[in-house]
Amino acid sequence: MSGADLPLWAAVLIAALVVIGSTLTLIGALGLLSLRSFYDRLHAPALGASWGTGAVILASMALFSLQGGTLQLHEIIIGVFVMVTTPVATMILGRAALTRDVADGLIAAPGSEPGSETGGDQSPPA
Amino acid sequence: MKRFLPHPVLSLALVLMWLLLTRFSLGQLLLGGAVALVAGRALATIEPEGPRIRLGALWRVVPLTAVVFADILKSNLLVARRILRGARAPSGFVRVPLRLRGPMPLAVLALILTATPGSAWMSWDEEKGELLVHVLELDGTDWPALIRDRYEAPLLEIFA
């Protein structure tokens, strides 16, 4: 177990960051399950990929830096990587869903009426 | 300079990544620098035209980054509340006509919009210059104006 020799403020800070990050990721996963249409659900994992990852990365950097006595920043690569790549995957997935839904006649032209709600759940299984 | 270092931003990022993954020492700096130079020239054979960046407006990256991080944080809280407490406003698609052109600036804008949990880039109409965004909470905010003022304007200045 780690963290016995840390000052109290550092422990509280790291604990808060870890709790915030994991809670955001959990809420994102909850949204993945509970939101109604696919296009709504598309937004949910972004919670875990943005500040969910960011907070955990910050906490990890702080813990290992304070423990080792030297600055340890290599976690930031994971942070930048996830923050850049998850939107790319989401974007292509959104386009794929739109193309598939239009092709199957589930929604009209791509967003022809701004503000129109589209339901992915009434769709037949693919 | 241009022939030796065709993609300076990429090469710099690679050197930084190399140093972070190994240790900060002179030997690793030289090795990482060599890798970054080769990688930059390799990319130049695939993509000879790098993005043109206005050096005078480069400082605008800093406020833009700050705005984006703050917006992502705000949007995180908004989406979390929607998931936990239920919807307050309907979701839907928004069309945004843009002045921004070119693959690199549009890619950066797409990244910003999609990384923000409340909005997601759907498609880009090259002919009309029109962007289709899915917004989770259409609460009366003027999304086209918001995207234009907050993100498009600085990007237009940074990329020539």
Added chain:
Amino acid sequence: MSALILTAALSYAQIALALAVCLATARLLRGKRAQDRVLALDAAYVATMLLLLVTAMRMGSGLFFEAAMIMAGIGFVSSLALAKFLLRGEVIE
């Protein structure tokens, strides 16, 4: 005292992230359409990667970092390939 706070927070984080993986897996199994499953897989990858990082913090070991990085890389490539497949019907044209 600080060890106690950290242990509590890290245990909570491990449980929350494991739960997040389970929820994403539930969506993966329920699906409805293929894009839902791909989205859930991507979310599960990110949550598992975070779980590895939190476990590393709890055990005070730097060995999990590489595993987390590989996880992030493979997660991205697989999600991208699957999304591209849904978009075009083939991965490489």
